[in-house]
Amino acid sequence: MANITESLRNVFKIQELRTRILFTAALLIVVRIGAHITLPGVDASLLAEAVRNQASDTLFGLYDLFVGGAFENAAIFALGIMPYISSSIILQLLGAVVPYFQKLSKEGEEGRRKLTQLTRYGTVLIAALQAWGVSVRLSSMTVAGVSIVPPEVQGAGFTLSTIIFLTAGTMFMMWLGEQITERGLGNGISLIIFIGIIARFPHSIGDQFTLSQDVIISLVFVSIMVLIVAAVVMLTQATRRIPVQYAKRVVGRKVYGGVTQYIPMRVNTAGVMPIIFAQSIMFIPSTILTFFPESEFMQGLAGYFEYTSVTYSILYAVMIVFFTYFYTAIAFNPKDVSENMQKQGGFIPGIRPGKHTADFIDNILTKITLPGSIFLAIIAILPAFMVKFGVVSSFAQFFGGTSLLIMVGVALDTLQQVESHLLMRHYDGFMRSGKMKGRLR
Numbered sequence: 001m002a003n004i005t006e007s008l009r010n011v012f013k014i015q016e017l018r019t020r021i022l023f024t025a026a027l028l029i030v031v032r033i034g035a036h037i038t039l040p041g042v043d044a045s046l047l048a049e050a051v052r053n054q055a056s057d058t059l060f061g062l063y064d065l066f067v068g069g070a071f072e073n074a075a076i077f078a079l080g081i082m083p084y085i086s087s088s089i090i091l092q093l094l095g096a097v098v099p100y101f102q103k104l105s106k107e108g109e110e111g112r113r114k115l116t117q118l119t120r121y122g123t124v125l126i127a128a129l130q131a132w133g134v135s136v137r138l139s140s141m142t143v144a145g146v147s148i149v150p151p152e153v154q155g156a157g158f159t160l161s162t163i164i165f166l167t168a169g170t171m172f173m174m175w176l177g178e179q180i181t182e183r184g185l186g187n188g189i190s191l192i193i194f195i196g197i198i199a200r201f202p203h204s205i206g207d208q209f210t211l212s213q214d215v216i217i218s219l220v221f222v223s224i225m226v227l228i229v230a231a232v233v234m235l236t237q238a239t240r241r242i243p244v245q246y247a248k249r250v251v252g253r254k255v256y257g258g259v260t261q262y263i264p265m266r267v268n269t270a271g272v273m274p275i276i277f278a279q280s281i282m283f284i285p286s287t288i289l290t291f292f293p294e295s296e297f298m299q300g301l302a303g304y305f306e307y308t309s310v311t312y313s314i315l316y317a318v319m320i321v322f323f324t325y326f327y328t329a330i331a332f333n334p335k336d337v338s339e340n341m342q343k344q345g346g347f348i349p350g351i352r353p354g355k356h357t358a359d360f361i362d363n364i365l366t367k368i369t370l371p372g373s374i375f376l377a378i379i380a381i382l383p384a385f386m387v388k389f390g391v392v393s394s395f396a397q398f399f400g401g402t403s404l405l406i407m408v409g410v411a412l413d414t415l416q417q418v419e420s421h422l423l424m425r426h427y428d429g430f431m432r433s434g435k436m437k438g439r440l441r
Helices: 002-013 015-034 044-053 059-066 082-097 099-105 108-140 156-183 188-199 201-211 215-236 273-289 296-305 310-331 334-343 355-389 393-399 401-424
Strands: 239-246 249-251 254-256 259-266
Touching (some): 002 015, 002 401, 015 156, 015 188, 015 401, 082 099, 082 108, 082 156, 082 273, 082 310, 099 108, 108 156, 156 188, 188 201, 188 401, 259 355, 273 296, 273 401, 296 310, 310 355, 355 401
Antiparallel strands (some): 239 259, 249 254
């Protein structure tokens, strides 16, 4: 405890680190303010009444968790940062199959600049489509027969203003995230999602102990989820080390190599990104179905994409497994690792250099990624089943696997950056060894 207190004092002794923390906090406050500014034309009092009468165990309730209540407030930040994430996913998928995007990804800084620009264009398009769906949904919501959007306000003007405000809100949040990443502390996009989830904590606690008849169920559920998440976090941070032998090379009078090093391969190289990617994709069908509020067929179809449905859980789990492998392939390319080893005169004992080494690494990576992806999928869908046992939906979503994994992952990554700043300036980190257990190996 004394070590942590001393480390916290050291954090604020470093001017640059102190400035970065305060800058990050200020921008996250702006994010929270935007989550409470209601869209023009929406009756805020009727909206609050409609939200109280609406079930929270829908996918929109889960979406609202990620945007910190902005969706149920019909706020200008109601779409959150999800359109940007969806656009990023599409560009990364295209980069894996379309030669043009593959070429851009290999063009260095200029290629990355073009990809960033295309991602922003995609964000505008996706946000505009989702904003259109939100305008249709808001126009169809009523309380005791009274629309939350007055009839005289409804129409092309309301739809256009909603699209403009929500799209601009998403782009502004994207810019805030980039500023946090560049000038603040941690990954800005992840921190925006993180602060949105944290903001729902009082609401979820209140719902559970107000609406639930059994407090014991609540306590048991929280205990189980915390233990499971802790176990999964420890498991997915585990590594397998592959020995690499570097042969001796004599250049002039200097001798290089002759040592054995290790390639660390984590069970879950992708971290929490597969969950965020899969979740953003799962929001798309529900967004499309909001365009047809009066169609019985479409609303019946929407039932298959409800947060607690079996269909949703299966699709969600499959997509998490897919994105775990996909993101791992982007972050750790066995072919590139093999080529770099060969250039430096390294080899894996018993394995021929080149393609055989790449295949060997890829085989190991495939095997150790599978259990990590399956555990991520199980813990992500577990809260949907806990709702069946009487746990209030908002409480299950907050303490469920998805939210806890994101919060733990983002918190550890941010803390790791703080640790790096402290060690660079010869201060003790949060661990006396200078390393954070479970994150640095």
